[in-house]
Amino acid sequence: MNKITLTLDSLKKQKKKALVLFLTAGYPKIDSTISLVLELAQAGADIIELGMPFSDPLADGPMIQASSQQAINNGITLERILGQVNEIRNHSNIPLVLMGYLNPILHYGGEKFFADARNAGVDGIILPEVSLEESARYLFLTRKHHIADILLVSPATPEKRIREIDKVSTGFLYCVSTTGVTGRSSVGDINSYIKRVKRNTKKNPVLVGFGIKTPADAQRIALHADGVIVGSALIQRIAQGNSITQIGYYVKSLKKGLNTI
Amino acid sequence: MSSAKNQIQHYNYPDKRGYFGDYGGRFVPETLMQALFELDELYREAKQDAKFKKEFVTMLRTYAGRPTPLTFANRLTEYYGGGKIYLKREDLCHTGAHKINNTVGQILLAKRAGKKRIIAETGAGQHGVATATVAAKMGLQCVVYMGEEDIHRQELNVHRMKMLGAEVVPVTTGSRTLKDATSEAIRDWVANVDNTFYIIGSVVGPHPYPMMVRDFQSVIGKETRKQILSSEGKLPSILVACVGGGSNAMGIFYPFIREDVQMIGVEAAGCGLNTQQHAATLSKGTPGVLHGSFSYLLQDKNGQVELAHSISAGLDYPGVGPEHSALKDLGRVKYVSITDTQALEAASLLARLEGIIPALESAHAFAHLEKLMPTTSKKDVIVVNLSGRGDKDMMTYAGNNQ
Numbered sequence: 001m002n003k004i005t006l007t008l009d010s011l012k013k014q015k016k017k018a019l020v021l022f023l024t025a026g027y028p029k030i031d032s033t034i035s036l037v038l039e040l041a042q043a044g045a046d047i048i049e050l051g052m053p054f055s056d057p058l059a060d061g062p063m064i065q066a067s068s069q070q071a072i073n074n075g076i077t078l079e080r081i082l083g084q085v086n087e088i089r090n091h092s093n094i095p096l097v098l099m100g101y102l103n104p105i106l107h108y109g110g111e112k113f114f115a116d117a118r119n120a121g122v123d124g125i126i127l128p129e130v131s132l133e134e135s136a137r138y139l140f141l142t143r144k145h146h147i148a149d150i151l152l153v154s155p156a157t158p159e160k161r162i163r164e165i166d167k168v169s170t171g172f173l174y175c176v177s178t179t180g181v182t183g184r185s186s187v188g189d190i191n192s193y194i195k196r197v198k199r200n201t202k203k204n205p206v207l208v209g210f211g212i213k214t215p216a217d218a219q220r221i222a223l224h225a226d227g228v229i230v231g232s233a234l235i236q237r238i239a240q241g242n243s244i245t246q247i248g249y250y251v252k253s254l255k256k257g258l259n260t261i
Numbered sequence: 262m263s264s265a266k267n268q269i270q271h272y273n274y275p276d277k278r279g280y281f282g283d284y285g286g287r288f289v290p291e292t293l294m295q296a297l298f299e300l301d302e303l304y305r306e307a308k309q310d311a312k313f314k315k316e317f318v319t320m321l322r323t324y325a326g327r328p329t330p331l332t333f334a335n336r337l338t339e340y341y342g343g344g345k346i347y348l349k350r351e352d353l354c355h356t357g358a359h360k361i362n363n364t365v366g367q368i369l370l371a372k373r374a375g376k377k378r379i380i381a382e383t384g385a386g387q388h389g390v391a392t393a394t395v396a397a398k399m400g401l402q403c404v405v406y407m408g409e410e411d412i413h414r415q416e417l418n419v420h421r422m423k424m425l426g427a428e429v430v431p432v433t434t435g436s437r438t439l440k441d442a443t444s445e446a447i448r449d450w451v452a453n454v455d456n457t458f459y460i461i462g463s464v465v466g467p468h469p470y471p472m473m474v475r476d477f478q479s480v481i482g483k484e485t486r487k488q489i490l491s492s493e494g495k496l497p498s499i500l501v502a503c504v505g506g507g508s509n510a511m512g513i514f515y516p517f518i519r520e521d522v523q524m525i526g527v528e529a530a531g532c533g534l535n536t537q538q539h540a541a542t543l544s545k546g547t548p549g550v551l552h553g554s555f556s557y558l559l560q561d562k563n564g565q566v567e568l569a570h571s572i573s574a575g576l577d578y579p580g581v582g583p584e585h586s587a588l589k590d591l592g593r594v595k596y597v598s599i600t601d602t603q604a605l606e607a608a609s610l611l612a613r614l615e616g617i618i619p620a621l622e623s624a625h626a627f628a629h630l631e632k633l634m635p636t637t638s639k640k641d642v643i644v645v646n647l648s649g650r651g652d653k654d655m656m657t658y659a660g661n662n663q
Contacts, residue, residue: 054564054565056440056441056444056552058451059290061448069434069435072565078564101550103551103560103566106548107547107560107563108564129553130288131287131289131294132294133294134286153291154290154291154292156295156454161295179452179453180452181448181451184452
């Protein structure tokens with residue numbers, strides 16, 4: 001079974017919420033990724049999402065845009081990211097999900113990319129600009145290489161479509177907390193939205209992301225979900241020059257917030 | 262070849278999924294998918310609605326200044342000594358370029374959908390001005406995203422947009438040009454999808470935009486057809502238009518696609534095709550995904566989008582409309598390119614021989630006549646789409662003549 005599913009199943013049995021953390025690969029330094037991932041895993045992350053930087057990240061807010069641009073300037077490439085995943089696998093078994101945009105993958109060669117990703121130890125993929133309709137382009141490849149396809153739902157997704165997306169998605173369902181880009185805080189009644197998504201999801205755990213910054217946010221939002229995803233807020237701490245110990249402390253505080261639900 | 266010919270005779274793109282052969286599609290965040298489905302339905306209904314059609318035609322006639330004339334360029338024709346050259350005068354449209362044909366169509370859709378807030382991206386500022394104009398006319402709020410670099414080189418248009426009541430948001434990310442302005446506009450749309458209508462300015466973006474913008478712009482080709490039949494009694498032999506995103510070219514080409522008419526799209530070669538400084542997406546790019554569709558793209562060896570360069574802000578874009586990609590692969594349209602210097606020379610020539618100062622974008626189409634005209638005979642009829650006037654480019658022209 002896929003490591004993502006194993007991890008989320010086990011958390012569910014323990015009645016615990018999952019903490020997924022996002023890092024931009026190749027940021028702040030090209031090889032920072034490896035030590036950062038290992039630290040986050042140590043501090044309590046259940047799954048790590050590695051952002052594959054793209055020059056035109058449509059779904060991302062200013063924080064992740066800036067870190068992506070820095071990582072590209074640092075010389076990050078898909079080859080290099082897969083090399084880093086390979087290196088991480090020598091030290092940790094934490095589920096790793098790649099998140100990014102389609103163009104660099106098409107350029108690398110779809111078939112080759114998913115085969116190489118699997119060999120390196122990648123467990124899942126999130127492509128926020130690839131909708132249910134367009135996912136047919138690569139779905140057969142991820143299935144073939146046993147990589148989980150994590151699709152997204154948003155507050156704009158109708159109930160019938162949530163059910164269709166749940167059918168196709170594997171690993172978990174990425175529930176975007178707001179209409180907006182990464183880093184943007186949710187507004188309005190998030191709980192009724194999450195309940196609606198949960199009600200229409202049979203197969204997948206529902207993890208909520210976008211705009212979650214503090215342990216209190218994590219606690220509030222995870223109440224009706226299976227876990228949360230934190231990205232921009234973590235990148236911001238890295239950008240501000242937090243030490244790896246401070247980052248670890250932040251992650252522990254998020255985890256604590258989730259464990260007190 | 263015969264199968265390509267067959268494909269042309271049955272040309273009926275895009276399909277339901279928004280594909281022109283291999284190109285097009287809808288590559289946007291999930292939040293926008295519902296908005297795109299709704300827009301597709303809204304547009305299909307409007308297209309069937311005689312009232313909408315009448316509103317569109319009336320506004321083009323009484324507000325945008327259509328039909329635009331087809332001018333016989335007698336001195337330019339004499340100068341080259343080949344076929345007869347005609348100019349389709351989109352420079353005479355209200356706001357000074359073809360862009361208003363599309364913004365009139367889309368603002369009527371926005372009104373039909375009950376949206377109160379309009380957003381747009383702009384490069385040269387022509388689409389921004391055309392959007393601000395129709396938003397003012399309809400009493401709707403308007404926000405235009407424009408790269409900081411373009412704000413400097415197209416200052417006049419920034420003043421126009423502001424006077425028309427639009428808010429101009431400078432974009433300071435990436436190359437600070439049209440590419441980044443488009444990304445910012447899409448991000449705004451994701452965040453404000455409930456009350457906002459995004460008026461895209463070219464035949465780019467996710468389905469249904471490439472189809473919708475083409476349809477609204479095809480008024481150019483429909484008029485050209487009628488006008489050339491009345492003045493020459495036959496269809497043109499060759500159509501020439503510049504291609505950035507490709508809306509003026511699709512507009513004049515589309516009604517002739519199944520006819521025996523040669524078509525040439527002229528891209529910007531910037532400092533030259535062999536340099537890193539050009540915007541010749543179809544000549545030098547490879548297929549990929551940018552701004553919601555699969556199409557030719559300027560990209561590096563890692564699949565990162567490369568910066569385009571052209572002296573003309575309207576052509577300075579590393580992508581191109583998906584339908585142009587399909588037409589290139591089918592061999593239906595020939596795509597060539599023209600450097601900054603050649604475009605500047607062509608603008609001077611047109612000004613002196615015909616008394617018309619063209620936009621820098623349109624000047625690229627004229628520059629190709631240098632190469633094309635010696636291959637034509639007196640029996641040929643060439644129509645060049647004069648997509649916009651040159652007022653906005655006077656500082657560049659003046660700097661060049663010093």
